Amino acid sequence: MNSKLVDGAECPRCPADTITHLATSPVPGVWDVLQCTHCLYTWRTSEPDRRTRRDAYPEAFKLTDADIENAIEVPAVPPLRV
Amino acid sequence: MPYDDLRSFLGTLEKEGQLLRISDEVLPEPDLAAAANATGRIGENAPALFFDNVKGFTDAQIAMNVHGSWANHALALGLPKNTPVKEQVEEFARRWDAFPVAPERREDAPWRENTQEGEDVDLFSVLPLFRLNDGDGGFYLDKAAVVSRDPEDPENFGKQNVGIYRIEALGANRLAIQPVPVHDVAIHLNKAEEVGEDLPIAITLGNDPVMAIVAGMPMAYDQSEFEMAGALRGAPAPIATAPLTGFDVPWGSEVVIEGVIESRKRQIEGPFGEFTGHYSGGRRMPVVRIDRISYRTNPVFESLYLGMPWTECDYLVGPNTCVPLLKQLREAFPEVQAVNAMYTHGLMVIISTKKRYGGFAKAVGMRAMTTPHGLGYVAQVIVVDEDVDPFNLPQVMWAMSAKVNPKEDVVIIPNLSVLELAPASEPAGITSKMIIDATTPVAPDVRGNFSTPAKDLPETAEWAKRLQDMIAARH
Numbered sequence: 298m299n300s301k302l303v304d305g306a307e308c309p310r311c312p313a314d315t316i317t318h319l320a321t322s323p324v325p326g327v328w329d330v331l332q333c334t335h336c337l338y339t340w341r342t343s344e345p346d347r348r349t350r351r352d353a354y355p356e357a358f359k360l361t362d363a364d365i366e367n368a369i370e371v372p373a374v375p376p377l378r379v
Numbered sequence: 380m381p382y383d384d385l386r387s388f389l390g391t392l393e394k395e396g397q398l399l400r401i402s403d404e405v406l407p408e409p410d411l412a413a414a415a416n417a418t419g420r421i422g423e424n425a426p427a428l429f430f431d432n433v434k435g436f437t438d439a440q441i442a443m444n445v446h447g448s449w450a451n452h453a454l455a456l457g458l459p460k461n462t463p464v465k466e467q468v469e470e471f472a473r474r475w476d477a478f479p480v481a482p483e484r485r486e487d488a489p490w491r492e493n494t495q496e497g498e499d500v501d502l503f504s505v506l507p508l509f510r511l512n513d514g515d516g517g518f519y520l521d522k523a524a525v526v527s528r529d530p531e532d533p534e535n536f537g538k539q540n541v542g543i544y545r546i547e548a549l550g551a552n553r554l555a556i557q558p559v560p561v562h563d564v565a566i567h568l569n570k571a572e573e574v575g576e577d578l579p580i581a582i583t584l585g586n587d588p589v590m591a592i593v594a595g596m597p598m599a600y601d602q603s604e605f606e607m608a609g610a611l612r613g614a615p616a617p618i619a620t621a622p623l624t625g626f627d628v629p630w631g632s633e634v635v636i637e638g639v640i641e642s643r644k645r646q647i648e649g650p651f652g653e654f655t656g657h658y659s660g661g662r663r664m665p666v667v668r669i670d671r672i673s674y675r676t677n678p679v680f681e682s683l684y685l686g687m688p689w690t691e692c693d694y695l696v697g698p699n700t701c702v703p704l705l706k707q708l709r710e711a712f713p714e715v716q717a718v719n720a721m722y723t724h725g726l727m728v729i730i731s732t733k734k735r736y737g738g739f740a741k742a743v744g745m746r747a748m749t750t751p752h753g754l755g756y757v758a759q760v761i762v763v764d765e766d767v768d769p770f771n772l773p774q775v776m777w778a779m780s781a782k783v784n785p786k787e788d789v790v791i792i793p794n795l796s797v798l799e800l801a802p803a804s805e806p807a808g809i810t811s812k813m814i815i816d817a818t819t820p821v822a823p824d825v826r827g828n829f830s831t832p833a834k835d836l837p838e839t840a841e842w843a844k845r846l847q848d849m850i851a852a853r854h
Contacts, residue, residue, distance in 0.1 A: 310516075320501075320504075324435050327434060330503065332550070336516075337549055337646065338517065339516065339517035339518060341407060341408060343408070344408045344409070345409060355514065358513070358514040358650070369663065371560070374572060374643050376573070377573065378573040
């Protein structure tokens with residue numbers, strides 16, 4: 298697995314540009330699977346623009362830093378039993 | 380003849396005309412999910428789908444919609460494929476009475492053929508992962524049976540849980556998992572996290588069709604899914620020992636993933652297009668470290684499309700949600716005739732019952748909300764008379780339209796518990812709940828004018844059976 302950052306890549310879902318490479322197609326050169334290290338959005342490069350391009354990504358699914366920081370825990374971490 | 384693995388069931392589906400092989404090259408996205416989505420739109424006896432030519436993959440095999448029709452659900456239980464839904468539920472309830480049936484331990488499970496461990500683990504090299512819905516945060520394992528044990532009572536076979544939970548692939552050896560607080564794995568995780576320990580789990584993919592049914596079934600905490608599988612199969616469930624965790628797992632799985640839910644850690648997960656027909660939103664969820672993967676050579680990756688109902692998910696968890704509620708309600712109220720909990724995993728339930736006295740139907744509705752499953756679901760209950768088939772929606776609508784006086788027969792109870800995924804809950808996890816009493820009032824409840832109902836002719840039931848048999852014989 299290649300976990301290096303992908304130069305010039307942008308997360309379709311959040312503004313981050315820290316994108317890593319998770320997998321490549323068994324048939325060489327067909328697609329790659331990329332992941333945003335910030336919001337963890339994961340996509341295949343062969344998917345439609347509405348899932349892979351920031352300018353085509355639906356507003357309803359975009360995530361901001363506040364969305365990530367304020368996301369509720371499910372389930373909540375319980376208190377440590379002493 | 381029960382099925383010991385997914386492949387033998389796929390063979391039966393093909394023989395019965397209930398499996399469609401798609402050999403044209405398809406894109407992993409959006410084709411796989413769109414095709415499975417389409418099965419829910421082409422009629423209630425849609426086939427399973429089998430893909431073996433997916434662009435960019437070399438030897439991927441993907442099965443979808445395996446339980447996604449009444450015909451396939453009947454075949455999974457070893458019933459004729461044209462068995463009516465009400466009969467499937469009744470047969471399911473009848474077999475329940477054989478519980479518990481001890482499993483049969485076998486060696487040489489086919490998933491022992493290949494192994495990845497430690498640094499070599501790469502989930503993407505084993506499974507052809509793909510996205511389902513547009514807004515999903517990533518690629519999901521959504522039909523895996525997850526095995527975990529009660530950390531405070533690890534040798535208790537009944538408390539060992541087998542459940543289906545949504546699991547997102549976050550990396551080569553990283554997953555995120557959704558343990559909804561009312562579910563058994565969340566109880567196990569809570570106990571482990573209270574003492575700061577990781578929770579070992581085994582995630583089994585591509586199982587025999589009854590294993591998927593029991594793993595998606597709201598059973599009691601200390602009831603064994605393996606022992607219920609034996610009851611429903613009519614033969615002991617074959618199990619094997621997972622090599623790393625030592626957990627009991629299905630013998631016939633395609634893939635067994637072992638690792639731990641890391642203690643007291645949460646990471647952003649989702650959204651995911653859920654069984655509610657809505658996205659879940661992004662939440663901070665527990666994460667899994669994969670330590671070992673065991674898998675059959677060229678494993679079949681079984682996945683399930685879910686989104687706006689009806690989808691495979693609804694067929695899979697429909698009957699298996701009806702039966703526990705039916706059994707638990709009858710413990711208190713033997714007057715209960717049938718329970719249809721097939722709508723959104725029982726967020727809405729229709730119950731037919733006889734009445735002891737006026738007001739009785741509302742008590743039945745309240746009991747449904749306080750069953751173990753009802754605490755997290757059952758937000759709306761429609762109660763109908765014993766002569767109304769709750770699986771026959773036109774009959775239910777007749778009862779609603781003719782027998783309900785809204786002022787007295789609609790009861791709303793505020794601030795009750797529901798699972799956080801329920802889109803209408805506010806705040807998440809809290810909702811009001813409603814009972815609609817669509818039964819005929821009986822004394823001392825003397826409301827309305829119900830003295831001269833029109834009934835089916837005495838010969839009608841016999842003729843219905845005769846016509847069904849003639850239609851079945853024609854195929």
